[in-house]
Amino acid sequence: MLKVGLLGAGRIGNVHAKAISAHPGSRLVAVSDVNMEAAKKLAAQYGAEARATDQIIGDALIDAVLIATSTDTHSDLIEAATKAGKAVLCEKPVDLSLERARVCQKAVAASGRRVMIGFNRRFDPNFAALKAAVDRGEIGKAELLSVTSFDPAPPPVSYVRVSGGLFRDMMIHDFDMACWIMGGLPETVTAIGSSIVDPAIGAVGDVDTAVVTLYFADGRIAVIKNSRRAVYGYDQRVELLGSEGLLSAGNVLENTVSKATAAGVVGAKPEFFFLERYMRAYLAEWAAFVDAVNTGSALPVTLDDGVNALAVAEAATRSAKSGETVKVASVL
Known part of the structure; x- marks a missing residue:
């Protein structure tokens, strides 16, 4: 069972919470958001906990994080999560800045972890x-x-x-x-x-x-x-x-x-x-991510795709x- 932390409890975070919880091979463990009340509300819907983002990233029992926060936070969170050994699915785009996205690309390559970008279409x-x-x-x-x-x-x-x-x-x-x-x-x-x-x-x-x-x-x-x-x-x-x-x-x-x-x-x-x-498409995207993480197979959409x-x-x-x-x- 893939234990998942969701970063972001806004409109798209709600979509991803539904996809995570609907999959038989994953469980939503924790939710974070800059608006803690929003995080608590979404977490309660799916039997998860509302936590701070750094607590989710630092929790060794959480296998993967899904990043659904504002775009200007994506690169920082990708780097922090991969450094902590997590598998990552991040909403598009990688960053507002191409230069910053390329720095993130290099950091992830050095970490040896894999990141999937959410091009759901x-x-x-x-x-x-x-x-x-x-x-x-x-x-x-x-x-x-x-x-x-x-x-x-x-x-x-x-x-x-x-x-x-x-x-x-x-x-x-x-x-x-x-x-x-x-x-x-x-x-x-x-x-x-x-x-x-x-x-x-x-x-x-x-x-x-x-x-x-x-x-x-x-x-x-x-x-x-x-x-x-x-x-x-x-x-x-x-x-x-x-x-x-x-x-x-x-x-x-x-x-x-x-x-x-x-x-x-x-x-x-x-x-x-x-x-x-x-x-x-969101349900199929999450299923593909879970399958790739569990089997070690290639991610269907990569961080390189996001940078391109x-x-x-x-x-x-x-x-x-x-x-x-x-x-x-x-x-x-």
Whole structure:
């Protein structure tokens, strides 16, 4: 039985607590949060204890920690947990700073411990099936990837201000997806962005609408579209054109009922947001982590993957600000 400490009792911490407790091979032992009352409330739901973060990391009886705290704490906690001999699953991104993330990468390598980064979309059944079909060569060589990711509504400006920006906070999932599906890092990144959904987002220096083009060394292309507003729900689609066909993964709808009348055909909207859309993915992600820790097998998503996605996000941020194409090698 894998004994687990959860660091962070916010919205995503609640999701992970559910996944940890639902797995027959893991047990949530302790929860920490800067808001101790939140930690106590979440811990009580699952028969765990509320403790200070350093107590959880220092407890030799705890085998693994899941880091679901604010992004600016991720690298410090990863380093502390691996130094203490824990296995780690950390929410994305590794850090707000690529430089700091690379320091963390070196520290973890020296510790000999393993860290998995929480790019949960890899574990979505539909996206995973698309990736498996690519790997089997079902559409020949992958040539043009399109990723659409629209949120139903923008987050509060207070969140945007500390998020690291759309490219590091939101599109980083799509950068990881593109690298995963295409099998490596792009050579160059060209990004454009604007603030047309909420002027307040622009006022704090971020964008809420963006398009990024990734160019790979062999000529393949990936195009990523993000918006902080889609009034019809959470829009999550992937389309991949290959030399011998096309693969696409569409939205998960609230239900599969459609109505056809003389007026037309209507159906359900996409599931509203990530908690509904990706709960199965979070459960599968945790199961994969537990299996890798227990068997010693390779982690399906590594700290290196997290640093690579952050490097692409850094290149996109620079490109959007400068109006120029940025080489990924120049930021690594």
